[in-house]
Amino acid sequence: EKKARLAQDSTTKGLATCRVLLAELEAHQDAWPFLTPVNHKAVPGYRKVIKKPMDFSTIREKLITNQYSNWETFIVDVNLIFENCERFNEDDSEIGRAGHSMRIFFDKRWAELLM
């Protein structure tokens, strides 16, 4: 709801909620492909294809070092993980399916916590 969104945008409460949400994402059974940066030496083509890599450990570091101004900038980075995954992986693949599962989980949870 609009008022709630405005209230949470600027408060530390919004970013504290992001820490809760990030912990849930990292604990999810399908999070394994996204926990650390993709090793582009081990994954041919990744560095060329994916211009803005992102992963949960990078988001955690950015949260801890206060690099997110509000929860919306946090959401942008989480969605980048899922967009990168869809771009690089077949839908019908282990990692592709993990990405879809994580996106469905995330969309539901942030709506519950931040809207």
Ligand SMILES: Cn1cc(C(=O)NCCN2CCCC2)ccc1=O
């Ligand atoms: C998101 N993503 C991840 C990979 C990947 O290989 N991740 C490593 C997965 N392993 C888990 C235990 C050790 C490493 C490849 C393409 C991709 O889009």
